[in-house]
Each structure stands twice: as structure tokens, then as C-alpha cells.
Amino acid sequence: MKFTYSSGSRPLEGYTVKRGIGQGGFGEVYYALSDGGKEVALKLVRSNLDIELRGMAQCLNLKHPHLVALYDIKKDSQGDSWVVMEYVAGEGLGAVLNRHPRGLPLDLTRQWFVSMAKAIGYLHDNGIVHRDLKPGNIFIENGLIKIGDYGLSKFISGSQRSAHTQSVGTVHYMAPEIASGNYGKQIDIYAAGIILYEMLTGRVPFDGETAGEILMKHMTAAPDLSKLPAGYAEIVGQALAKDPKLRFASFGDMARAVEQVGGGAPVEVRVAPAAPPQQKPRKAEVPEALPVHISLRTRIAELSGSMVLAATLALLMAIIWAALERTIGSPGDLADFGAGLYLMILSSWCVLLPSKFWEQRRGDSWLRRGILMFLGLGVGLAAAWLNGWSFDLNATPLESPSLAAATLAELGHENPMAAHIFGYLSYFGLAFFILRWWKLTERTRARRFSVFPVVVTACLGFLLVPLWPDFTGHEVPFLLQGPMVLTLCSVIVQLVSPWEEPAPRPARRLRMRYA
CATH class of the missing domain: 1.10.510.10 (Transferase(Phosphotransferase) domain 1)
Known part of the structure; x- marks a missing residue:
């Protein structure tokens, strides 16, 4: 908006205009400093002059801690009327x-x-x-x-x-x-x-x-x-x-x-x-x-956008993953590429979907962990199917049994396919249960992307590797698939989730009582 007086002007003797702060049918309001350094608001009255000035004159001597103080009414060299009042920075x-x-x-x-x-x-x-x-x-x-x-x-x-x-x-x-x-x-x-x-x-x-x-x-x-x-x-x-x-x-x-x-x-x-004067x-x-408040319609729209972006990022990361494998001399086949991509997308969606509807709501952390564990079991079933599960529980014997297989054997269950499935279920179920994944998607998180939770997720992924079934016959060991899926999932959900920069905290607060 354009004001009559610019910064540095002195339309009224004793006061220097710093900036315009408001306009309306009444005229204009400026933030100014007196020659002694006092902050004031100068109101230039241009419409309904007699009525305005008469009303303000009645209030000049009013004093109350919750009223904006009126200091004086003055005229400038051009005959315009000004009201000198308290400047409120809030x-x-x-x-x-x-x-x-x-x-x-x-x-x-x-x-x-x-x-x-x-x-x-x-x-x-x-x-x-x-x-x-x-x-x-x-x-x-x-x-x-x-x-x-x-x-x-x-x-x-x-x-x-x-x-x-x-x-x-x-x-x-x-x-x-x-x-x-x-x-x-x-x-x-x-x-x-x-x-x-x-x-x-x-x-x-x-x-x-x-x-x-x-x-x-x-x-x-x-x-x-x-x-x-x-x-x-x-x-x-x-x-x-x-x-x-x-x-x-x-x-x-x-x-x-x-x-x-x-x-x-x-x-x-x-x-x-x-506090010292502030410009804002x-x-x-x-x-x-x-x-x-975020409406249900907005939540669904944001979730849809995040899920599409998650799939796009997962495809990009899967391509980079495949390129790195080829660079180090152990390229996987197309099935391995597809399995990794599918698991990244599915894992990201399983985090984004419930987290969007938990946003801005208080809830039991253990209940949320339980729901995520249930979804993690679904990711585990998908991983088992992509990596060799069939409905014939006597198929595909395990040549290099995992910790899950050994555990089942101790319990008296030596079925090889059951051990295969149990390994994937326990790996993803525990990974989704242990971490508070919804924290990565909160719009009020400290940063849009933080490296620390990615590192924590990677460490957990490697700690759970003994649960991962290790089948022979693959040029690229499947031991890295689980940690990579979890780590890249923690990257994706942060990047695709809405984020609002948190407001700065006030340095200190004092309290005063008014009767």
C-alpha cells in the first residue's frame, strides 16, 4: 500500500516517521519516533474530521493498562490533524x-x-x-x-x-x-x-x-x-x-x-x-x-499426494540401488529390483496411512505401535511372497537357516516354509513396532528431513538381520534387502510428508497479576 509520507519524513514537529502501518477510511497510521526516542503511532485524520477529533478529545485523559493510550492531538504546517498515540507492536x-x-x-x-x-x-x-x-x-x-x-x-x-x-x-x-x-x-x-x-x-x-x-x-x-x-x-x-x-x-x-x-x-x-523496537x-x-485444524478432505488430499510422491521416490531410489549394485559388480536380476521397489512403496504407505490420521491427535503410543506392527506383518507377508513363499509349506528347504528357523526348530516346528514366512514376519513386525514411525511424518517436526532417525532405522535394520531368511542361489545376498528397505522408507516418509516450520520459542516469560 502507498502512504503519503515515507520513512524519514517529519510531517509533525518533534516526530520522525519510520514506516506506514495502516490505512483506512479515517486516513493513515504511521510508526514514528519522537525526538527523544519514544515509540509512538501517528494517526493522520482525513475523513469526518470534526466527529473523529471530538471523540478522541474525550479520551485523551483516560488511563487504563488495557487501553491504547492517546497522548495528544496536533496540527501540522499544512493544517492536517494528527493524533499521537501509544504504539502497540503486537x-x-x-x-x-x-x-x-x-x-x-x-x-x-x-x-x-x-x-x-x-x-x-x-x-x-x-x-x-x-x-x-x-x-x-x-x-x-x-x-x-x-x-x-x-x-x-x-x-x-x-x-x-x-x-x-x-x-x-x-x-x-x-x-x-x-x-x-x-x-x-x-x-x-x-x-x-x-x-x-x-x-x-x-x-x-x-x-x-x-x-x-x-x-x-x-x-x-x-x-x-x-x-x-x-x-x-x-x-x-x-x-x-x-x-x-x-x-x-x-x-x-x-x-x-x-x-x-x-x-x-x-x-x-x-x-x-x-524490548527494543521491532520492524515486524x-x-x-x-x-x-x-x-x-486440518479437515478430513485436506488430510485425504495430502495423503494421496504423499503416497504418489512416495512411489515416485521409491522408484528413483530403487534405480540408484540397482546402479550401485551393478557398479560394485554384483548386479541383481529384475525380480530382485521389483521386490525391493515394491517393499519400499508398501512400507512407506503403511507408515503414511495411519500417521496422517493420527496427526494433531493425542493417542496411546503402545496402541499405535501395535497397529504399525500389524501393518509390518503385512509387509512381511509381501516380502515372503516376493522372495519365494508358496502355499506349499513343505516346499523350498532352507539351506542356510535363519534365527527364525532355528527358533521354530526349538519350538518343535521344523517346517522349512513356515520358518521362511516367520523370518519375514518377525523382521518387519518388530521393525514397525520398535520405532515411532509417525514422528517422522508430523508436520510440526523440528526439520523437514533429519538424518538421525535414518541412522537409527538403519542400525535397527542391521540388528534384526539374524531374523532375515538367507536363501542361496542369489548373486546379491538378500541380507541387505531388509535394512535397505527400512532405511530408505525412513527417508521417503520424511521427504513426502507436509512440514511447517515451528514458531520460535520466547526466551522467557514473566507473570504479573492484575486485580
Whole structure:
């Protein structure tokens, strides 16, 4: 976006513009430094000048820890009006909710909402109605809630991300009585109920294709309260009552109701030590256990893509494997090539399939290991069939018996084909049981590809080699087939699984209690 003033400009005496940070129907907002080095936001007011300035003048002397402070109103040499206000480096609540479409954790929702309620209650106590309460005007800086754009004239927004100037308020958060010209304190209570609903569920209760459709729902439709956690339905329902007289009498009453749902404990708000200026907004400290929800359709699409890529990579690695064998002078036949390729593809798919549906879900590690072992037994059956298994259990005697054959002999089972099958089953079954394969496919893993799990898999593959049936008659010993399949499988599943770079952890956190 193009701003009137560039970095280094001094449109207002005593302040140097560093960059533009926002534009709208009201004018422009800049991040600036005073001559003494103080960070401020400079708001250039260009529309509805008298109404804007009158509203801001009423708020100049308000002081509250959860309100963006207004410092002064000034005019420049060209007669333009500027508002000097506190610069908040954090992001808006709207941005946080966009990243977490299933809503925020209950304890965090409670903390932030009570802080917001105290700030708006303070405005009401001073005779000021916010009139445009929405996530876009709520900021989080180092865990501390800040309410901005209070006491100003507002314009309706036809959607949550676009601005169509029609009337006072923002349509998704607009109380039904505004249509009849009623702008009392209860419109903020109603907007707060919408915000609480959105914080808990990740979506607004009334939505539609047009502003008119949404407004009609505000006036006639009942919100779906069944999606709310226990204890919150009554609170939100009262805040969203169509009749203003049925809503909470004050923000204090609403805040106490929310606190009681959380057990009535003191609300803790996280704050951090002062930090040097940053060019980019600092993201709100939302717990890591809040992944973005992935729909079933998206999971299936990602799984399909991963499986196709896994087959492609397996073919490429099988070709490289065959080329290396030929280079060292022990080329395998086409059947060996096909067996290795098939086992790589099957092993990769057996890891990708369950892991995709375990993603972002907590589960019993031993149950997952058991499921993978069952799939590993299937891979073992495939390996046995590819390498000589037949339904005639008396066929193909073992000239060089494996540990599996010896074990069966000790148990009184000397059938050669049974030992052949048991060797493959035990090899892949144990390999799939011992390792936590699903960790290699998590989208929140530390790196897209890590060498360490590949090395661990290779070591395990060689440790289990005594279980692998060793048939004579092959120019290339089959002893390497099992370890190679497992090792390359651990490479493939990492490369084909979606990955998101994890957010950096904050260095430290301090806690402060507010009454």
C-alpha cells in the first residue's frame, strides 16, 4: 500500500516517521519516533474530521493498562490533524483467531476476555461507548491485551476483512438495535458476546454473503450455542439477547460470570520485559498445543499426494540401488529390483496411512505401535511372497537357516516354509513396532528431513538381520534387502510428508497479576 509520507519524513514537529502501518477510511497510521526516542503511532485524520477529533478529545485523559493510550492531538504546517498515540507492536486478536480457526484454549480465552471487559467497563464508567468492538481493534503485546480505536466514529464493514462505509459499527459485531439508531452501552455488551463466541469456537455466530443478510440474522436469528464449551452458553446467550434490557447490565457482571466458569481464580496476564523496537509485529503468545485444524478432505488430499510422491521416490531410489549394485559388480536380476521397489512403496504407505490420521491427535503410543506392527506383518507377508513363499509349506528347504528357523526348530516346528514366512514376519513386525514411525511424518517436526532417525532405522535394520531368511542361489545376498528397505522408507516418509516450520520459542516469560 502507498502512504503519503515515507520513512524519514517529519510531517509533525518533534516526530520522525519510520514506516506506514495502516490505512483506512479515517486516513493513515504511521510508526514514528519522537525526538527523544519514544515509540509512538501517528494517526493522520482525513475523513469526518470534526466527529473523529471530538471523540478522541474525550479520551485523551483516560488511563487504563488495557487501553491504547492517546497522548495528544496536533496540527501540522499544512493544517492536517494528527493524533499521537501509544504504539502497540503486537498483532491483533483477529490475526490470532485466523491462525486458530477452532478457537483458543479456555484459560487463555478467559484471561484475554476479562482483560478486555475491564477496559471497556472503564470506558463505560467514563461515559464512552466504544461502538466498534471487534478482534481487529484488540491487540496482544507480550500477552497483554490492549483495546484501540475507542471513542471514534466507525463505519460498517461488509465482511470481516473488507470495508464498505455504510453506518456505525462492523456488521459481524453489530447489535440489532443499531438499525433503529440506538447506540447505548449495550451495543458493546452484544459485540463482546460475539467476540467471546468467536474466541471459543473460531467463528462468528452470524455470517452471510452480504451485509444485509448478516444484519437480518442479528435481528431475527438465534445463535447456535451448542458449539460452546460447558458453562459459556448461558453467558453468550444473555450477551446476545435481542432485547438490550435482557443483556448483562455491565461489563463487570459479564466479566464475573466468565471468571466463575473458570473457577473464580485470579486472572493472570503474561507480560514480558521491555524490548527494543521491532520492524515486524510480535505475535501473541498462544500455547503451542493449538495447531491449525486440518479437515478430513485436506488430510485425504495430502495423503494421496504423499503416497504418489512416495512411489515416485521409491522408484528413483530403487534405480540408484540397482546402479550401485551393478557398479560394485554384483548386479541383481529384475525380480530382485521389483521386490525391493515394491517393499519400499508398501512400507512407506503403511507408515503414511495411519500417521496422517493420527496427526494433531493425542493417542496411546503402545496402541499405535501395535497397529504399525500389524501393518509390518503385512509387509512381511509381501516380502515372503516376493522372495519365494508358496502355499506349499513343505516346499523350498532352507539351506542356510535363519534365527527364525532355528527358533521354530526349538519350538518343535521344523517346517522349512513356515520358518521362511516367520523370518519375514518377525523382521518387519518388530521393525514397525520398535520405532515411532509417525514422528517422522508430523508436520510440526523440528526439520523437514533429519538424518538421525535414518541412522537409527538403519542400525535397527542391521540388528534384526539374524531374523532375515538367507536363501542361496542369489548373486546379491538378500541380507541387505531388509535394512535397505527400512532405511530408505525412513527417508521417503520424511521427504513426502507436509512440514511447517515451528514458531520460535520466547526466551522467557514473566507473570504479573492484575486485580
